[in-house]
Amino acid sequence: MTQEKAREYARLGRNLFLTGPAGSGKTYLLNAVIEDAKSSGKKVAVTASTGIAATHIGGTTIHSWSGIGIADSFTPYQLDALMQKEHLFKRFKNTDVLIIDEISMFDAARVDMVDRVMRMIRGIQAPFGGVQVIFCGDFFQLPPITRGSAPVRFAFEAEVWQQMTDMVICYLDTVHRQDENDPLLKILSEMRLGNLSESALEDIQSRVGEVLPDHITPTRLYTHNVDVDALNDKELAQLSGKHQVFHMQSTGKKDDVALLKKYCMAPEELHLKIGAAVMCVKNNPKEGYVNGTLGTVIGFGPGSVSVQTAEGKEIEVYHDSWAIEHDGVRKAQIMQIPLRLAWAITVHKSQGMTLDDVVVDLSKSFTPGMGYVALSRVRSLSGLYIQGINQNALRVDDRVQKQDAWFRELSKAAE
Numbered sequence: 001m002t003q004e005k006a007r008e009y010a011r012l013g014r015n016l017f018l019t020g021p022a023g024s025g026k027t028y029l030l031n032a033v034i035e036d037a038k039s040s041g042k043k044v045a046v047t048a049s050t051g052i053a054a055t056h057i058g059g060t061t062i063h064s065w066s067g068i069g070i071a072d073s074f075t076p077y078q079l080d081a082l083m084q085k086e087h088l089f090k091r092f093k094n095t096d097v098l099i100i101d102e103i104s105m106f107d108a109a110r111v112d113m114v115d116r117v118m119r120m121i122r123g124i125q126a127p128f129g130g131v132q133v134i135f136c137g138d139f140f141q142l143p144p145i146t147r148g149s150a151p152v153r154f155a156f157e158a159e160v161w162q163q164m165t166d167m168v169i170c171y172l173d174t175v176h177r178q179d180e181n182d183p184l185l186k187i188l189s190e191m192r193l194g195n196l197s198e199s200a201l202e203d204i205q206s207r208v209g210e211v212l213p214d215h216i217t218p219t220r221l222y223t224h225n226v227d228v229d230a231l232n233d234k235e236l237a238q239l240s241g242k243h244q245v246f247h248m249q250s251t252g253k254k255d256d257v258a259l260l261k262k263y264c265m266a267p268e269e270l271h272l273k274i275g276a277a278v279m280c281v282k283n284n285p286k287e288g289y290v291n292g293t294l295g296t297v298i299g300f301g302p303g304s305v306s307v308q309t310a311e312g313k314e315i316e317v318y319h320d321s322w323a324i325e326h327d328g329v330r331k332a333q334i335m336q337i338p339l340r341l342a343w344a345i346t347v348h349k350s351q352g353m354t355l356d357d358v359v360v361d362l363s364k365s366f367t368p369g370m371g372y373v374a375l376s377r378v379r380s381l382s383g384l385y386i387q388g389i390n391q392n393a394l395r396v397d398d399r400v401q402k403q404d405a406w407f408r409e410l411s412k413a414a415e
Contacts, residue, residue, distance in 0.1 A: 001411050003029045006170035009414070010134060011036055015127070015167040017103075018136040019407055021188060022376035023177025023354065029170075030057065030101060030136045042096040046325075049106035049137075049144075051263020056283075056291065056352055060324050062100050064259065065091070066114045074113060082117055092121045095131050102351070103137035103155045104369075107144035111158035127160050133167075139400040140192055141351055142369050156403050171411030177354055177379060184381040191372050191394065194401045204394070208386045217277050217310075218357035218385060219294060220344040221374050223364045232341040239273040244300055246270040252332025256324045259332075264322045265349060266336040272297050278307060279342030280317065288315045292353035294342055305337055310356050350377045363388030368395045 003025060010016055010033045018026055018033075034057070037044045046059030047066075054061050063069055067088045074082075082088060100106065115128050122129030135155065143152050155161060178185040187200045196204075212218060222228050248268045250257045261268060265281035272278070280293040289309070299306035304318045323333040347360075347370050358378045362371055371393035378384045 001170045001172065001415050003032070003172065005415060006168075006172075007033055007036055009168045009170065011040070013132050015132060015164050016134045016170055017167060017407070018134065018170050018172070019138055020172030021175050021192065022138065022141070022373075023175045024172040025174075025176055026136055026138070026172060027056065027101075027352070029172065030099065030134075033134060034099060037097045043094050044097045044099065045091070045095045046099045046101075048101035049104075050102055051259060053102040053105075053352065054263065057099075057101055058323070058325070059099065059101070061259070061263075062106060062114060063110075064324075066117060068110060068113050068117065072107075072109050072113075074116075079117070079120070083120060088117070089121055092118055092129060092131075097132045097134065098128060099134050099136070101136045102141070103135040104139045104141045105137075105144050106155050108153035108155055108158035108161075111155045112160055115158075115160040127164050133164075139403065140369060140372050140396055142348060142373055143367060143397065152397075154397075154399065154403075157399075168414050169407045169410040170414070171408050173408075177376070179380065182380045184375065184378065184384065187381070188372070188376055191375075191396060192401070192404060194396060194398070196394065203381060204386070204389075207381065207384045208389060210385050212357075212359065212385055216357050217294075217296065217343075218359045218383075219277075219279065219342050219350075219355050221347050221350055221358055221360040221377070222344055223347055223362065223366065223370060225346055227361070228344040228346050231344040235343040236271060236273060236276060236341060239275045241273050241275065244272045244305075246272070246305075246337045248334055248336040250332070250334045252324070252330070256332030257334060260322055260324055260334045264334060264336070265340055266322075266338050267340055268336075270337055270339060271341075272300075272305065272339070274298060274300075276341060277343045278305075278339045279345070280307075280338055281340055282320050282322075282338035284320065284338070287317070288313060289317065290354075292355055294356065305339060307339070347374050350374065353377055354379065355383070357383045357385070359385040359387055361387040362393035363390050365390055365393040368392070368397045368400075372396060 047062040048054040067082050118129035124130040183203045190196050190200050274297050276297045280289040283290045295307040295309040298308045304316050307315050319335050320338045321333050321335045324331045355377045360374045
């Protein structure tokens with residue numbers, strides 16, 4: 001489906017699921033849909049399943065917005081307590097459109113919980129209390145995190161999802177991230193179909209142990225935080241020269257500030273030296289960078305950092321802000337230089353980024369979708385360097401494959 005057709009459905013007030021492969025323009029479309037709705041005078045609640053995704057679209061987490069918090073079920077007492085919360089009553093009554101981004105990481109039980117609370121507080125028995133709902137995401141990305149050995153249940157398995165028979169599936173199938181002739185595009189397409197050909201496997205194998213050219217400083221993706229922190233600290237310590245520290249500033253309610261700090265990718269204390277590998281963690285096309293732009297620190301100004309990007313362009317990175325807004329009111333804000341050390345990051349944190357050169361270690365992959373996320377971050381096969389890989393790395397969930405084929409059919413029917 002084209003982006004314009006999807007926007008048309010959104011303007012008509014239809015419930016939507018915006019989906020498609022990594023790099024197909026989902027976030028761009030979602031931002032356009034949000035702007036369209038706001039311009040027409042609608043009150044839009046912008047949320048996401050994770051804090052990182054929420055900061056990318058200037059929203060809050062669905063857990064926080066809906067009042068369900070981290071619970072994965074309600075007791076009658078808890079539900080009754082939520083019903084008494086005046087701020088939720090006002091919020092739900094004043095919402096025309098609910099956006100939930102990165103829906104792949106929001107499990108079925110919680111989707112149903114949000115639906116239940118909204119129906120009860122709004123007093124309308126339609127899905128989500130009659131509010132227009134726009135889901136966005138790709139179920140091939142990382143799945144919901146479950147506690148203990150509980151099986152993963154995807155959002156499309158929620159009761160309310162089955163009830164939303166009028167929901168339009170908008171499947172974007174044109175990928176802008178990779179060149180259409182690049183072998184990586186074929187690999188990713190085949191992973192989605194669950195049918196990796198011999199030639200695709202050979203292409204992947206050809207990148208295992210590939211030697212990195214001297215002039216390239218890649219981003220290293222690891223599956224575990226401990227590996228990321230160890231490498232970044234080690235690399236920074238090896239640089240000589242003056243150590244600069246930038247401290248995050250904050251205003252607003254303590255709990256909201258804590259949430260922003262937890263999920264914003266800029267650290268509370270940013271430790272830098274000239275020569276440090278860094279990554280921009282916010283979009284600012286005006287200044288010449290986007291979330292995921294890589295570079296090297298070449299100098300410091302008053303309240304700014306000079307960075308030479310991987311493309312050789314010099315940019316100046318100034319303090320920027322992240323905010324939590326509820327019902328159009330700014331509740332909390334943090335300010336920091338939007339950079340982080342980037343010799344390494346986790347696969348989880350790379351979701352939503354576009355990178356030029358990636359060294360990835362998938363030898364400890366533990367969940368389906370991890371390999372797909374890691375491989376789909378990079379622009380081309382030649383920019384991919386695989387250190388290690390295990391059997392889990394290329395796995396995707398069978399239910400997701402089956403559902404994806406159905407989504408494609410439904411989207412075609414709606415064109």
